[in-house]
Amino acid sequence: MVLTRRAATEQNSISRWLPNEVLAAVMTYCSEADLVALCKTSRLLRNLARPVLYRSISIGTTAQMKAFLRTMKSIRPTSSTPRLSDHVRQFVVTDRQCTRNLPKRTAEFLSSLIPKFHHLQSLDLGFNKSLEFTEMLERASFSNLSNFSYTVPSHNLTLVPSFLNRHSTTIKDLSLISDAHPNSVPHLDTVHLPRLKSYDGPSFFIRFFDTSTTCSVTTVFLWFRPYDRDIDRALMLLGPMTALHSFFAFGIPDDIPETTVLESVAKHIPRIQTVALRKDGANQISYPNALEIAPCLKKLKYLHSFNIGDDDGEDYDDLETVYLWSGACSTLSSIVVRTWAPAVTMILVKLS
Structure with a gap:
């Protein structure tokens, strides 16, 4: 042949x-x-x-954003090929500033495009607040959405609960960024997320969780602003979280002692297993500080891991402090004292 x-x-x-x-x-x-x-x-x-x-879209620059949107707009679906938007499962913006200089029509196209990602599993809209997604919050529905992250403009807060409730059977991880002052937050509809495992955001939003949501959360990351002075009020909202085992606090005002936070933790979530504290300013742990912290740790009978440091401090290496804290809390299996500087090596001591 x-x-x-x-x-x-x-x-x-x-x-x-x-x-x-x-x-x-x-x-x-x-x-x-x-x-x-x-x-x-x-x-x-x-x-x-x-x-x-197109399964996973990660955008970090304005140029990447414009190129992505240009591609999505230029390629037309045919009878034999689906729309590109049908392929997207993860949409993440790694730099919040990448939408700052988008032309108005381009920004509008992005806002209208995201609701068409019908098969999304992870959506990260951590943009700067100049870009809104009002239409998406009001109408969009993603059948498999598991992870949702959103920078919430204050005037869009009231729309968030309805969006979350449309995804009540799928959302497991929720991250919200908001500059709203707790005292100025309007009344919001109750949030029903019975499968929620991780919450990352301001404390004020927790008070709108219903009982099933509260009981399902295992990990909480709370972000404090300079005006968040009432630590006890914020941590009181964690008390009903019966499944909670890990608590992380970020941006604690520099002049609020770690002991204040730990006392509130012991009061409201005494069965906590992991605690991590991060302060706004440099505040290296001195031995007198360590002496004050020890009695607080003694009240935490189930604590396994204690992680403490700040954003701008220096390396800290003091085994005397480690032994002091391990003696105060017999259940501790690890102590981490570190900063967030890239060159810092963390102190991780395995306790017998």
Whole structure:
């Protein structure tokens, strides 16, 4: 049999001998550049590579944002190829400033595009507050949304509960960024998220959780602003969280002692297993500070891990303090004293 050049080429093609499922699985290990190249190779490989290429979108610059939106706008769906938006499972913005200089029409297109990511599993809208998603909060619904992060403009706060409640059976991780003063927050509808495991955000929002939501949360990250002076009031909201085992506090005002926070922890969540504290300013732990902290740790009968430090402090290496704290709390298995500076090595002491 005589083969034409095209037939001979097709006979030797890897796509002839491997099932599409295998080819698609191999593509999950390809780089973004390789996937783009595959899309230009043939119709078959393009149809297999596109879902992988657009499955996870991570944007860190204005140029990347504009290029992504330009692509989404230019490629039209056909009867044989779905919309690119149908492939997106994760949409993350790694730099909040990347939308700052978007033209108005481009920003409007982004706002109208996100609700079309019907199969989203993770959505991170941690943009600067100049970009709003009012239409999405009012109407959008994602059947598989598990992780949701959003920078909330104050006037959009009242829309957040209804959006969350439309995803009550799927959301497990919730992160909210808000500059709203706790005393100025309007009354919000009750939030029903019975599968919620992790909450990251301001304390005021917790008071709108219903009982099923409160009882399901296992990990809380609370962010304090300079005007958040009432630590006890904030931690009181954690008391009903019967499943809570890990508590992290960030941005604690510099002039509020760690002992104040720990006393409130012992009062409201005495069964906590992991505690991490981060202060706004530099505040290296001195031995007198350590002496004051020890009695607070003694009240935490179930504490396994204690993590303390600040954003601008220096390395801290004092085994005397470690022994002091481990003696005060017999259940501790690790103590971490560190800063967030990239070059810092953390002190991690395994206690017998």
